Amino acid sequence: MGRIAGFMCLTWQEGAPTPVEHRPYLNHLRSFEAAARHLNFTLAAEELNYTQAAISNHVRSLEEYLGKPLFIRHARSLELTGPGQAYLPGIRRALLQIEDATEAIIARTHDQTVVISCPISLAENWMASRVAAFLADHPDFTITLNGTVWGDRISEVADLTVAIKHRDEVLPGDALLAPERLTVVCAPGYMVAGEVLCRPGQLKAAGLIHILTRQDCWGAVAAGLDLDDLDLHGGVRSNSSNVALELAASGLGCVAVLRSLAEPYLARGVLTEPFACAVDSPWNYYLSRPARTLKPPARRFRDWLLDGNG
Structure with missing residues (x-):
């Protein structure tokens, strides 16, 4: 077996059966998905515990394999190309399926709890119905929804934190819930x-x-x-x-x-x-950039919410 452009391939001799076409490495796909979600190689690297150069190389190898650019690279940010936008939903679904299959094989006692910190007005008027919809499809999850007022410190123990921010206060990695x-x-x-x-x-x-x-x-x-x-x-x-x-x-x-x-x-x-x-509105609700790597249940709820289910 040999490697070409960072991907596995089979050597082939005349008269032998046609080899199976090589496929991208899983970690290259994960790097692409994280970079597409953050639109930033550095933030993707922090999430996946890689270097920024490694994430960039993973994506570039994937682009070489596909023969199409997935990102437009700006000085301080990324922008998905048309092929990148078309590729992302399928990759995201596939990664979720892999995650689901992995979690299904683990003991049923696997922690499925998610703690959410959210301004109390949004918690009562908007988030509660979204939590109910999520739990209807994911009955094994346990969600704690903490309503906060002004400077409450509940967010320090939360897996996911929602904050209302002026457009001038948004930080890299903050994820917009919906334009207000x-x-x-x-x-x-x-x-x-x-x-x-x-x-x-x-x-x-x-x-x-x-x-x-x-x-x-x-x-x-x-x-x-x-x-x-x-x-x-x-x-x-x-x-x-x-x-x-x-x-x-x-x-x-x-x-x-x-x-x-x-x-x-x-x-x-x-x-x-x-x-x-x-x-x-100059103020919108954002899922704040996680202070630590999200555990799978919290990531699952976050992706579900950001995929338009809210």
């Missing part, structure tokens, strides 16, 4: 100066409810709706998005909030969006 937008919500039939609220201009006379953890939500909405003279100082305040939403549901005014947090209230009909408001 800001919306304005109020109780159905909420009146402003004797009229039902239905136009952005009426906000100038409406009661504004402020979420203290996001002081300029109203500032971002005012800019997005061209309301230069909106009074951003008066009104009821709370340090909790959920409390602010409950205040709005009680008819005390309007609140500018991430739409993902308002969705359960809108679905129940206790709040409504009085007018269209498609303002991109």
